[in-house]
Amino acid sequence: MFFFELFQQLPVKILTVALLIILIVYFIRKSIKLFFDKTSFLDEKREETLIHFSNQVTKVLGLAFFIIYLLSHFFDLEKFVAGSVVLAGALALILQHIIRDYIMGLTYLFERQIHHGDDVIINGNRQGKIEEISMRHLKIRQYDGYLYTVSYSNITELQNGNRGGRRVNESLVLHYRQNPEDAFKVMEEVAQACNEKYGEYLLKDENGVPVESFKFNQITQLNVDYRGHQYSLSGLVKEADFVEAGKKVRFELAIAAYKNDLMMAESLNTSH
Template sequence: MNDISKLLEKFPIKITVAALLIILIVYLIRKFIKIFFDKTSFLDENREETIIHFTNQATKVIGVVFFLLYLLSHFFNLEKLVTGSVVVAGALAVILQHIIRDYIMGLTYLFERQINYGDYIIINGERQGKIEEISMRHLKIRQYDGYLYTVSYSNITELQNGTRGRRRVNESLILNYRQNPDTAFKVMEEVARICNEKYGEYLLKDENGVSVERFQFNQITELNVDFMGHKYSISGLVKEADYVEASKKLRYELALAAYNSDLIMAESTSTSH
């Protein structure tokens, strides 16, 4: 009984010291990495920011894990608890399987330079936006509608990254089967011409000031889209910072042209008249 009382008396002090020590170590690791990058220049600034951001997230998680293990070690024999219980060991194995998979895939994305902090990406062909957080297990992207989307690395089956400093705008009209393709071609080519004339400042330029890829009509890019019609698309290579605005302008010109030219838009097969 006396031993338990002594332990409880010293317990708050031990926990406080352990917490402060972990916080100090985390701070020193982060500080060292920041100073290292400030004094060196073998990586570009965006890459350095990505590694610093990832390290901050990783050290936070590792620090919390070590603190919890230290806390539990005062109440349980962790080694016997894990090895002595088949149920607990099995549950931990299942949980850690997904966690370790997330960690490995996250490190792969990071060290293969597939993603950087601040990149504009498309995940699984559905979600797109700017990377706001790169943690050990997941990504967080700020979508164009303002929502923050979180996805674990193991759930990423396809990742498209707008090439650093450049992005390809690609907008389409899905027209009805009854629409004459020759008429549609003329309208779309005119839209491409108008966009090059009105929004040329958004286009990515080479060192000579020449557009790398102007707005261009790509003709019919897909047939029988969802059993509704054919897809006619226009694309152009723009500066990354202008991607959202260029997309809006291109969509506007397509909608205006479809209205002025009385193009027959595709309709769902379930639409009733």
């Protein structure tokens, strides 16, 4: 009788429901993971991506159910929902950016354009490994160590280096006073040197021909952070050689910039 009365108290009810939702979410996540552990009809990266995404979905749904339960003790939900059609429409207009993020996120996921752990380039200037795929955004661990978060609706261009190989994409940001004609000549020479020295890293087809040799992509971004222009070089390399090939290309770019006295872009905080 004591326990029955205890469970009739609102704080105890709310706490019990919260714990129950947490347990249900936990068991759903465990079940999904166990399912993929016991099956093999999807590749490992695809399974990892779906597990990661399902964790995000169950978290949001669990929180939504808890909020609905909480509101049911303070409002007549039937009347509240019936009288909230106009409010819902207004909220949809206000939250259209967020809704678009969700829709585009589902599109990226189910069209298999991205996987957890893929090396990607976002909007031409953010390069790194996908560390988190949520319902609204991607988190990219850049090669400089910084974590970059971008919502799906703000992605205008996505290059995936894991599709058919790994794409090395390195660049120099040169001062806006640097003569582009001289820079073009140097970058073309660097691309040629990389093909001659590091051709064994390139991904090749069944005939032994490189799928995509190292090439100069000209100016890929103007006035980067108001400092200068970006000159990029890329090449499609074998998975196992991606890290080493990137190091070699960066070395060649650094040597070329030094030997040819290219004017590197400077930070706005640089003092003379």
